[in-house]
Amino acid sequence: MEQMTLLEKALVKVKENGFKYTKKRETLLDYLIKRNRYVSAREVYDYLNEQFPGLSYDTVYRNLREFCEIGLIEDTELQGEMKFRFSCSGNFEHHHHFICTVCGKTKEIYMCPMNFFEEQLSGCEIEGHRFELYGRCENCQKLNE
Template identity: 85%
Template sequence: MPQATLLEKALGKVKEHGFKYTKKRETLLDFLIKKNRYVSAREVYNHLNEQFPGLSYDTVYRNLREFCEIGLIEDTELQGEMKFRFSCSESFEHHHHFICTVCGMTKEIHMCPMDFFKEQLDDCSIEGHRFELYGRCEKCQNVNE
């Protein structure tokens, strides 16, 4: 899907969930769409602060968290730091990832292992889960850290 269409769809979801449109929110989403990988909140903040001097880090982080809650943005802890990316699912549906530990490239995994676990936990109520695989993508397999 073209980046402009993704941005329009994302802004529609923002409005649908009761958030007002701001140029800062649009710029935040556009940055994540263009990056197409996990980035730190600091990277997002640095980019936004260039265009909106004086913007607080807390505001950026709060927006990232709120957009995670409505499924626009995905988060993960990578190498001890929270990272964020625009949802790689065009329909913002549940999915899992392989994440390159060198470049941050992400591949969507098109299956969910929860059926296996549900069978073993049939007397429990599962409220959420996360499944991510970490390693090196094809380009980074020979890169020395």
């Protein structure tokens, strides 16, 4: 049996969550998959506007937010701006990141510190969390030398 690509899996998830297929949505997801890092909504808009002249920035931003809500895209605030990336887990599973503050490159972190915090917060109900480490990746450190 053939393996589905990340884009194909993403488009299935889009449909399962009640969104219509459009070439613009496919192109948005494909762009994020290929970039494989956090990018600004403006970067996504600029790319899509080249492909689909006249496309509204609000439409791009709304799609990014909606795809975040269904777990297809991850968001973070980096240097005072919201950034987005395709969920790096093919199964859209829980994970954390190291994020380069210069280029936006990310590395997955394969452990979750929540057990430590849950022990210290007995009696509290934790409704969610986000754990990200920020710094400079190997390539950006070399550029500063």
